[in-house]
Amino acid sequence: MMAIRAKTARPVAEVAARPIGERAARLGYRYGLVAVLVAMVAVFALVRPAFGTYANALIVLQSVAIVAVVALGVTVSMATGGFDLSAGANVSFVVMVTALTMVRFNLTGGTAILTGLLAGLLVAGVNVLLTVVCRVPDLVATLGTMFLFQGLALIITSGQSVSAGMTVDGAPAPGRYTADFVWLGSGTIASVPVPVIVMLLLAAAAYVFLNHTRWGRALYAIGGNARAARLAGIRVERYRALAYVISGLCAAVGGILLSARLGRGDVGAGDPYLLQSVAAALIGFAVLGANRPNALGTLIGALFIGIMINGMTMLNAPYYAQTFVQGALLVGSLIVSYTLTPGRRERNTT
Template sequence: MTDTQSKTAPAATTPPSASSQHRALSSVARFGTLAVLVLMIIGFGLASPDAFMSQRNLINVLNQGALLAIIASGLTFVLVVGQFDLSFANVVSLSGIIGVGLMQRSGWPMIAAIAATLVIACLVGLFNGFLVSYLRVSAIVATLATSTIVLGINFWYSNGVPITVPSGAFTDIARGRIIGIPTPIIIMAVILALLWVVLNRTLLGHHSQAVGSNPTASRLAGVRVGRVTVVAFVIGSLCAGVAGLLLAARIGSGQVTAGDGFLLSAFAAVFLGASVLRDGEFHILGTFVGVLIVTVMNNGLSILGAPSFVQYIFQGVILIAAVALSTTSRRILGMQRK
């Protein structure tokens, strides 16, 4: 056997390379979430074609997911910089209570009440960012404490009862339509587009991603890590504030528990989206796909008459699967870089 034969002969029996396996697994991780969404649509469509696949219901799915998408896109910014926020659900409730309360109890004009509410939401994010960035408090502990404080403010301001608002200009924000499209869908599209541009086309976005990848290296490179982190928390709270106002306009009242249902759903959507077309990276487009999965699942189960507890169980399962998929994607990416 020649030297050339001795070198090439083993190649015929060599198993697929590790890099090929990694690429295959990476493809599954990247496109698996999209495949799940498509399979869910097909499954619910076959189970209830007249109800689920109707144009009215498909628009309803987007309308139902609009508020979740706004909240989850803000949460995406916080996760991009490597932090967590557990306070946004109560910020959603706070915004509805304060916004409606200023209009109904204090007689503020609608625009002034909305502006003041959004400022308050930003202040909550500023407080979270200060605790995490400058006092070095763990993000989970800091935002959990802030959430408790905000909950107390909600009970104090509302006395624990809903603050209602009559139908009018404010409720039309969430119930109205523009060229036949529900207003929340249009607001969602504008916010998602703006945040996508900020995250992918601005210096703030590049710095945010750098901080999330390696805060120490970012600091040495001249990035103001603390300031970037604070801005991320402010953006997250601002989005929660917008969603809270829209929710209050939709249901016609500000309520202490209005935002509770968004906590698990938002995290599930963001972690599901982290593996969409990317290897475990949080991004706006992926978050929107994650929102669609959560919303389609809830909508489809409701149409099929599933009890509400089933939706909560599925959301928990989806969150576990989403975190596992995101972690696997990051591990695969780390292997490929070695």
């Protein structure tokens, strides 16, 4: 009789405990990253009081503004199930194009902005040609585009940085960075840096686009099941092309802001932004349990990276440890998104 009671009591206990564990897992997945972010801010502010000041908050926001802008474009491409590996090369290409426009050809800042946007569209056009027209897998296609435009940026500048006073054909370059263009990278509006305002505006636009328009819902439908979306009447190729155009334009805006901040065209200036933007977008999967590319999550992911790096800098951590931390954050976000998501592990094992 005791043995029978023990056998029947065990399944009952397991059934009773299972909902509690599932609820805890869901709460942890939904709010865990936000809780870690709040705790991290509290710890850094306690250890280094200067971390919690308004001035440092603006520094953090300005440091992540370009990353967030580029990451928002990557997020849109990921919404369709794609992946834009050319984002960093796009930023570098736009930096060099805008620098050449003003320094080498002595044109205005407005012209530099226009040429920068056109350069971003050129990168997007190549991605669309490869992925939509030629049906090359996204990762392979955008990897090829990345190398293509990295090389093109070196060719058009002969592998040199572009700055005022540089020698061109044995004579000083005729132009320089204009004040209105530089203002985009270092100016303020009501004490808020211009790049931060641009980041917030683009984040709001991306959130509305992805969550409250039929185009955004179509992108998510394609990312969920492209074949089902096509059967439902969605023009998959057009929407995938739209996603890469938006990604290219966001990278172009990031390149323009970076060029304005640097005040020169440095070779490979945009290369670090690929890892950071991808990390921000993937970390965003775990924000509030979204489990999909989303603008709010990407913005919080970029803030997460920026706060971590800023806090490490204030704690005098070695600069070469920052890349490791970014990689660790990326790996952790992948584990959360693809392993610890409630329900996904069961689906993957059945």
